[in-house]
Amino acid sequence: MPKIKMPKSSPSIDMTPMVDLAFLLVTFFMLAASFRSSEPVQVTTPTSVSDKIIPANILMVTVDKGGRVFFNMTNAEARRELLDNMSGKYKVGFTDKHREEFGFMESFGCTMRELPGYIGLSSEERGSARTLGIPYDSTNNELKDWIFYGNIAALNTGKTLFEEAKKKGDNPNVNDFKPKFILRVDSKTLYVQAQAVIDVFRDLNLNNLNFVTSMEMPPKK
Amino acid sequence: MAEIAEGGGGGHSKGKKRAKKGSTRVDMTPMVDLAFLLLTFFVLTSTFSKPKVMSLVYPAKIDNPTPDDGPKINNAITFLLSEDKIFYYSGQYYPKSAPGPKGPTKLEETDFGPSGVRKLLAEGNEFVLSGKIELQKKLDKKQIQDSVYINMLTDLKKKDKALKVLIKTDDKATCKNFIDLIDELKIAEIGVVAPVEIMASELELLKEKLK
Numbered sequence: 503m504p505k506i507k508m509p510k511s512s513p514s515i516d517m518t519p520m521v522d523l524a525f526l527l528v529t530f531f532m533l534a535a536s537f538r539s540s541e542p543v544q545v546t547t548p549t550s551v552s553d554k555i556i557p558a559n560i561l562m563v564t565v566d567k568g569g570r571v572f573f574n575m576t577n578a579e580a581r582r583e584l585l586d587n588m589s590g591k592y593k594v595g596f597t598d599k600h601r602e603e604f605g606f607m608e609s610f611g612c613t614m615r616e617l618p619g620y621i622g623l624s625s626e627e628r629g630s631a632r633t634l635g636i637p638y639d640s641t642n643n644e645l646k647d648w649i650f651y652g653n654i655a656a657l658n659t660g661k662t663l664f665e666e667a668k669k670k671g672d673n674p675n676v677n678d679f680k681p682k683f684i685l686r687v688d689s690k691t692l693y694v695q696a697q698a699v700i701d702v703f704r705d706l707n708l709n710n711l712n713f714v715t716s717m718e719m720p721p722k723k
Numbered sequence: 724m725a726e727i728a729e730g731g732g733g734g735h736s737k738g739k740k741r742a743k744k745g746s747t748r749v750d751m752t753p754m755v756d757l758a759f760l761l762l763t764f765f766v767l768t769s770t771f772s773k774p775k776v777m778s779l780v781y782p783a784k785i786d787n788p789t790p791d792d793g794p795k796i797n798n799a800i801t802f803l804l805s806e807d808k809i810f811y812y813s814g815q816y817y818p819k820s821a822p823g824p825k826g827p828t829k830l831e832e833t834d835f836g837p838s839g840v841r842k843l844l845a846e847g848n849e850f851v852l853s854g855k856i857e858l859q860k861k862l863d864k865k866q867i868q869d870s871v872y873i874n875m876l877t878d879l880k881k882k883d884k885a886l887k888v889l890i891k892t893d894d895k896a897t898c899k900n901f902i903d904l905i906d907e908l909k910i911a912e913i914g915v916v917a918p919v920e921i922m923a924s925e926l927e928l929l930k931e932k933l934k
Contacts, residue, residue: 517751517755520755521751521754521755521758524755524758524759524762525758527762527766528758528761528762528765531762531765531766531769532761532765534769535765535768535769547774548898548899548902548903549902549906550775550777550902550905550906550909551906551909551910552775552776552777552906552909553775554775554776554777554778555773555775555776556773556774556775556776557776565898682776684776687898687902688898689897689898689899689902690897690898690899691897691898692894692895692896692897692898693804693892693896693897693898693900693901694892694894694896696898696901697892697918700781701784703781704781704783704784705784707783707784709780709781709782709783710778710779710780710781711778711779711780711781712776712777712778712779713776713777713778713779713902713905714774714775714776715774715775715776715777715902715906716774716775717775718906720910721837721841721910
């Protein structure tokens with residue numbers, strides 16, 4: 503019987519396939535990842551079966567757990583127009599730098615008076631700054647003005663974008679360019695607090711609202 | 724690669740230094756470490772589920788609401804939400820002072836589970852749901868087009884026989900409760916949804932129930 507000779511081999515394993523796989527996964531996750539934006543407020547949205555994605559031209563109002571209200575909108579151009587209108591109405595001056603910065607800012611939740619100071623902060627400082635939210639009570643309804651002027655500004659930019667798309671020869675749908683109103687509420691927000699914000703929208707005759715939700719599996723048939 | 728150096732530390736014992744045959748292999752361990760570190764980082768930080776939106780059309784505000792503006796539709800169900808609890812009554816509201824044919828309105832309790840609200844709505848909205856299935860069949864057989872299907876479904880939801888839903892909340896209800904209910908309404912294909920202000924007498928009924 504021949505003697506079984508154990509091959510003398512080094513105790514190392516060829517790791518190349520594993521490394522290949524690891525890098526493949528790294529690449530995949532790097533490209534697929536969408537990072538959480540540095541919003542000043544973290545909100546856990548409720549779940550729903552809805553599969554509509556967030557449209558492009560939006561005005562977003564966030565209501566956090568404690569009922570603080572934050573405002574945000576897309577399109578830097580529209581935001582600057584909005585800021586100009588608001589500064590005219592509330593007699594709060596903004597420098598050109600402030601205007602520039604405001605165009606790229608995330609949600610903010612402070613009064614008009616605090617706003618120049620808030621814009622002056624760096625984005626990290628904004629995250630930790632405790633603001634009290636945009637006031638929306640009947641004596642000082644700044645939220646209403648933000649939404650009102652925001653709507654006008656968003657309509658204007660939407661119009662220009664629509665004209666551009668038309669010139670390009672596409673067949674755009676007007677409704678895609680109209681601003682949509684998004685309400686981002688925390689699951690634990692009391693509905694009465696959300697309702698107060700909804701009433702502000704309704705006062706402006708904006709009745710079609712969208713709630714941000716995270717995906718949930720629809721029930722099986 | 725992660726290789727264990729063989730043959731002792733460079734001829735320390737024999738004294739004579741021999742030129743080692745240089746291996747063409749590079750030690751990849753640090754790179755692999757880094758790769759896995761990055762992998763872990765990206766796996767943990769990435770959020771895949773993009774947020775979705777659920778649209779809801781609120782009734783327009785009326786400038787001078789008349790006190791007797793309550794909906795006079797019979798095929799309606801009213802949900803009353805409180806903290807993680809849900810109650811309902813169907814049809815018209817009859818206060819204790821003016822009881823209807825079946826006496827004053829009583830609240831029934833249900834839950835957010837599949838056997839609670841969903842079953843209730845599915846039974847109540849049988850008309851639309853069965854109509855939808857028929858439309859779906861036609862669509863599958865290519866008898867009608869997509870746009871026609873959507874229009875017909877919207878019309879169907881607005882018919883008198885379709886169930887209408889009113890939502891009332893007390894001051895303890897959370898947005899999660901509200902959205903959950905709206906979600907159930909979407910599943911049950913309810914076309915007419917109206918979030919309305921709760922009446923004082925209903926609030927009393929609700930408080931009694933919650934005790």
